[in-house]
Structures are given as structure tokens and as C-alpha cells.
Amino acid sequence: MITFEGAAKLYPDGTVAVDALDLTVETGQTTVFVGPSGSGKTTSLRMINRMVEPTGGAVLIDGQDVRLRDPAALRRSIGYVIQQAGLFPHRTVRDNIATVPLLLGWGRARARARAAELMELVGLEPSQARRYPHQLSGGQQQRVGVARALAADPPILLMDEPFSAVDPVVRASLQDELLRLQEELHKTVVFVTHDIDEAVRLGDRIAVFRPGGRLAQYDSPERLLAAPRDAFVESFVGYDRGVRRLSFFPARELSLREDVVFGDDTAAGAAAASMRGEPWALVVTGDHVPLGWAGAGQLARVPADTALGSLDLAPYGHTFAVDTDSLRAALDAAVLSPAGRAVGVDAAGRVVGVVSQEDLGTALWSVTE
Ligand SMILES: Nc1ncnc2c1ncn2[C@@H]1O[C@H](COP(=O)(O)OP(=O)(O)OP(=O)(O)O)[C@@H](O)[C@H]1O
Ligand SMILES: [Mg+2]
Known part of the structure; x- marks a missing residue:
């Protein structure tokens, strides 16, 4: 369980990136942060692995303040996937995926065996192991990014707009893969997106952020579409929410x-x-x-x-x-x-x-x- 307790981020220039966020991310579920640009989604996500330190409040993982953890060790224990995968361009696919296991001292043979296993898990061909990132399509690169994040089997996976740079068809197939993986792995996933359809598709719970880094609503997808709390949330989820909500009825x-x-x-x-x-x-x-x-x-x-x-x-x-x-x-x-x-x-x-x-x-x- 990840808990934000009045977590805030005020930048020295006066920007309130996140304003006293209170929110609990349940273990084994997918929680989606959605909201307009600049509403504090990335900042909030990065507070979890200490890439951003809060200026107020705290973030706890299973009850422990993340500030008590060594940042490098904390980051190795949390998978992190970003837009355009953020792969190392001069490492092969296999070595990209094996990054964290190697850092953890697994030894090359074991790390590569794990990489091969993960490639299969995320739907990559074994023949792609020796390629470099630029020799893959955007969708394949994202799969490598997901495999790399899962390499050391972390209980938590942070995903910041991981699928937003690929076309809609590839995007839908990556979403399907994530749903399938999640059925198998039950990670605690925090997923950031601009796209309410993606949020509804993937999320067990959805946190809608509003400008100024404030939480507008935190609910199940179904509740969010059925009962947006205010005009901001309603316009954000879209006026066709009635039709979208039908996806929850068999x-x-x-x-x-x-x-x-x-x-x-x-x-x-x-x-x-x-x-x-x-x-x-x-x-x-x-x-x-x-x-x-x-x-x-x-x-x-x-x-x-x-x-x-x-x-x-x-x-x-x-x-x-x-x-x-x-x-x-x-x-x-x-x-x-x-x-x-x-x-x-x-x-x-x-x-x-x-x-x-x-x-x-x-x-x-x-x-x-
Ligand atoms: N290092 C920084 N210094 C000052 N302001 C910052 C810094 N990093 C982010 N911000 C500001 O904090 C606010 C929240 O940024 P954040 O990246 O969390 O938004 P976001 O919701 O992820 O947006 P997007 O959807 O565009 O990725 C923005 O106004 C941003 O300009
Ligand atoms: Mg962002």
C-alpha cells in the first residue's frame, strides 16, 4: 500500500506542483493518475521513488516513510517506465532489460536468462534480444521498457505515460498486454495518463488531478463515469461518459x-x-x-x-x-x-x-x- 499523507511539492519559484495530496494506492491494484497537463501527476508519481522529495507531508510504502529508505535501493525495488521507454541506446535489448538484475549483482548468465524470460512475457521475439533500441518499433521499445521495469520482480511499478507516443492500434495492444500481465502478476501499479479512456480501461481506481496539483476525485472507473463530483471532473471525463459507462454492464x-x-x-x-x-x-x-x-x-x-x-x-x-x-x-x-x-x-x-x-x-x- 502506498499512502500520500498531505504530500506537497512547492518549487522555489512559487509553483505549487502538488498541493497536500491525500490518497491511498492499494496493493496489487492498478491506480491511474489522470488530469490535464501540469496538474502534478508526474511530480506525485516521482515522490513514490524519491525522484522528487516532498516539501510537505509524506509518502509511505506499507506504512514506512520513503525518506527512511536509501534512494538508490528504493529505486531498484520499484519498476519505472516512462514515455518513449527511456532505453539505453548503446545497450542491446537484452542488456537493457537486465540492467537492474546486474546492478543487484545477479551475474551475467542469470540476468540474461531473466531477460529472455521477460521478453517472452511481454511479447517480444527471442531474435530481438541482440538488437539495439533504434532497431525496434515504438511499440516494441515500450515492451522492452516494461520488461526492464519488471526485471527484478519489484512489487511496485510506476508508469508515466508509457504508451502515449505510439499509435492508437499499438497502444490498444500494449494496454491489453498490461491487463494480461496484471492478471498474472498483481503488481501495485501507478499509471499516469492524459487519456481518460486509457484510465477507464486500465484502472481499478482513478485519481483525477486538477490544475494546481489538487485531487479532484478518487474513485472506481464506474463511479467516476456515473457520478463525477463536479463540473471540472465532468468535463474531463467527457460528455459521452454515458456511453462509456455502458462498458461496465454486461x-x-x-x-x-x-x-x-x-x-x-x-x-x-x-x-x-x-x-x-x-x-x-x-x-x-x-x-x-x-x-x-x-x-x-x-x-x-x-x-x-x-x-x-x-x-x-x-x-x-x-x-x-x-x-x-x-x-x-x-x-x-x-x-x-x-x-x-x-x-x-x-x-x-x-x-x-x-x-x-x-x-x-x-x-x-x-x-x-
Ligand atoms: N523543477 C521544477 N521547477 C519548477 N516547477 C516545476 C518543476 N517541475 C515541474 N514543475 C511544475 O509543476 C507542475 C506539475 O508538473 P508535473 O510534471 O507534475 O505535471 P503533469 O501533471 O505530470 O503534467 P504533464 O501531463 O504535462 O506531464 C507544473 O506546473 C510544472 O511546470
Ligand atoms: Mg507528467
Whole structure:
């Protein structure tokens, strides 16, 4: 557990970087510091490993004031990852990762074996071990940075905008990796970002900082989106927080319609007769794999014995997984569908049923109330 007790940083020029911060970071969780530029996130983070000394209050790790620890030993016991990885340019990937183990006197063979193990853990190829940082992509460099921070298996990992210099696709995959690693390792992670979406995705708890180095709100992602404490937090989390918050509700709670799902060998006339005014029919294979949408008007225009599978169907768009996706994914699928309806599938990709935007709207209203 990391505790900020009225921790403050006043610079000699009068800048209040952090103003009496009170906050507890739980062991084994990911806590995200988010806020606008200059709001004191980095300063607060660096107080933990004594790269910044507070001018007031204290920072404690498991009850002990960090000022009682030797700074160099403290830093070796805490992983630290920064933007653009901060790798040593003249050391190979393997030696970058082995930095702290070597400092701790592990011996070269053991340190390199550990580096190899970590490369695998963060998704790097063994063949990249002898490369230099400039021979890697930005995303790969960040992976090396994470591996290096984890090398001596520190209980605490500090990450200061580690993924902000890479493109959105790479960024999403690095976030996935971190979530996967965290499921396995349960480190106490403090992660700084500007990006509220990243914060919501990664954080067990989110601390929103406001200008002047003050804490605006400290809550779970769900609470933060549901109940921003004031106008500053509300504008920071964004006016689409309602939609984002849907990611916390499972799609499993939706009731899906099966009566508008038809096999591809069904006759158009028979389908039309059983649709009871519904404007769209979903056509599936015999194995319940989705094929596309047939409109009610289209069914009325073709001969009644036409098999649905032979019609020119509208694309079904992307599906959502009924058991694992959220309401946000279901809504997204419905919004992007030409039929205004989302197709729910099981783990094997077989259609379970469909839900319209209108039905989703009603469901969203009742579950999020
Ligand atoms: N050495 C210093 N001397 C004077 N002021 C400083 C110093 N370091 C940081 N500051 C100021 O302290 C405030 C907080 O800085 P900090 O780096 O913690 O912000 P941040 O929230 O991490 O911002 P960003 O999102 O831009 O990284 C800023 O106003 C900054 O200019
Ligand atoms: Mg910063």
C-alpha cells in the first residue's frame, strides 16, 4: 500500500506542483493518475521513488516513510517506465532489460536468462534480444521498457505515460498486454495518463488531478463515469461518459429476439408471415452463422418460395458476444448495423438473437438507472 499523507511539492519559484495530496494506492491494484497537463501527476508519481522529495507531508510504502529508505535501493525495488521507454541506446535489448538484475549483482548468465524470460512475457521475439533500441518499433521499445521495469520482480511499478507516443492500434495492444500481465502478476501499479479512456480501461481506481496539483476525485472507473463530483471532473471525463459507462454492464442482461432469425433455406413468404411487422429478418446458415439482413419490403417483392439464402442481403456488420461483451459493444454493433439491430453471438460465433436500437435504449435506461 502506498499512502500520500498531505504530500506537497512547492518549487522555489512559487509553483505549487502538488498541493497536500491525500490518497491511498492499494496493493496489487492498478491506480491511474489522470488530469490535464501540469496538474502534478508526474511530480506525485516521482515522490513514490524519491525522484522528487516532498516539501510537505509524506509518502509511505506499507506504512514506512520513503525518506527512511536509501534512494538508490528504493529505486531498484520499484519498476519505472516512462514515455518513449527511456532505453539505453548503446545497450542491446537484452542488456537493457537486465540492467537492474546486474546492478543487484545477479551475474551475467542469470540476468540474461531473466531477460529472455521477460521478453517472452511481454511479447517480444527471442531474435530481438541482440538488437539495439533504434532497431525496434515504438511499440516494441515500450515492451522492452516494461520488461526492464519488471526485471527484478519489484512489487511496485510506476508508469508515466508509457504508451502515449505510439499509435492508437499499438497502444490498444500494449494496454491489453498490461491487463494480461496484471492478471498474472498483481503488481501495485501507478499509471499516469492524459487519456481518460486509457484510465477507464486500465484502472481499478482513478485519481483525477486538477490544475494546481489538487485531487479532484478518487474513485472506481464506474463511479467516476456515473457520478463525477463536479463540473471540472465532468468535463474531463467527457460528455459521452454515458456511453462509456455502458462498458461496465454486461450484454448478458439483454433479452434478445429469436423470432426474427431465419435459416437460409426458409422461404421468403414464410419468413414474412412470421415477422409480425418487424422490418428486418436476420438470415443465418444451418449452423447459425450470420449471413445478413433481409428487409420486410424485399421479402414482399420476391416470389414467396424464394429461399432467404439466395437474396441479396444487407451486411450484418459486427456482432457482439452475448456472454462476454458489454452493453457498449452491443450498442456499437446496433448503431453500425444497416438494420439498426445488433447480432448477439455465443462463444462459437453462433447467433443467439438480435436486439434493436429501440429495445437497447429501453434496456439501457433500466439497467443504468
Ligand atoms: N523543477 C521544477 N521547477 C519548477 N516547477 C516545476 C518543476 N517541475 C515541474 N514543475 C511544475 O509543476 C507542475 C506539475 O508538473 P508535473 O510534471 O507534475 O505535471 P503533469 O501533471 O505530470 O503534467 P504533464 O501531463 O504535462 O506531464 C507544473 O506546473 C510544472 O511546470
Ligand atoms: Mg507528467
